[in-house]
Amino acid sequence: MKTLIVYFSATGTTKAAAQKLAKEFNADLYEITPEVPYSAADLDWRDKTSRSTIEMQDKTSRPAIKGRFIEAHDLSGKTLNVFATSGGSNVKDSYNDLKMAYPQYTWGESQLMN
Ligand SMILES: Cc1cc2nc3c(=O)[nH]c(=O)nc-3n(C[C@H](O)[C@H](O)[C@H](O)COP(=O)(O)O)c2cc1C
Numbered sequence: 001m002k003t004l005i006v007y008f009s010a011t012g013t014t015k016a017a018a019q020k021l022a023k024e025f026n027a028d029l030y031e032i033t034p035e036v037p038y039s040a041a042d043l044d045w046r047d048k049t050s051r052s053t054i055e056m057q058d059k060t061s062r063p064a065i066k067g068r069f070i071e072a073h074d075l076s077g078k079t080l081n082v083f084a085t086s087g088g089s090n091v092k093d094s095y096n097d098l099k100m101a102y103p104q105y106t107w108g109e110s111q112l113m114n
Contacts, residue, residue, distance in 0.1 A: 001078075003027035006069060010038050010052075013085045017113035021083065035064040059097075070102060079108040086112060 003025045007018035015031070022029045042051035055061045082098060084091040095110035 004030055006030045006032060008032040008065075010043055013114070017083065017085050020113075030069070032069055033066045035066055075102075075105050077106075079106050081108040082110040083113050084110075085114045 005018045005022045005025070005027045007014050007029070009015035009018070009031070018029055018031075021027065038051065041047070044050045045052060047053060055063060080098075080102075082091060082095045084094055091110045091112045095107070099107045
């Protein structure tokens with residue numbers, strides 16, 4: 001069964017991790033991109049009013065992405081493994097959030113890539 005590596009990357013770190021995984025698993029790559037790209041100012045975590053700060057504080061906030069991914073595909077019968085990169089946080093919260101949002105799917109392992 002072919003593996004698909006799906007990733008979102010604001011500054012390129014997760015993209016590099018995804019490319020590494022794709023090579024390792026001989027997998028295809030799919031990049032989720034936002035409808036409105038993030039500027040450097042949007043990504044300033046020290047600014048309490050920046051786009052990323054506001055989005056991170058509001059769990060219901062969900063930036064529009066170009067096209068759709070999970071909602072547009074039936075992933076039944078697949079095992080969904082989660083990976084992430086971070087400055088220091090764990091991947092577990094993201095994994096649990098995804099599991100809760102899409103309980104109909106089979107969730108496998110989670111891995112921090114740095
Ligand atoms: C706006 C912003 C907020 C961030 N918040 C956190 C955080 O709360 N915890 C953490 O471990 N890393 C945090 N980071 C660091 C990124 O998660 C980390 O650099 C990650 O590897 C970036 O991945 P990317 O280059 O694929 O976007 C933050 C980075 C940005 C730009």
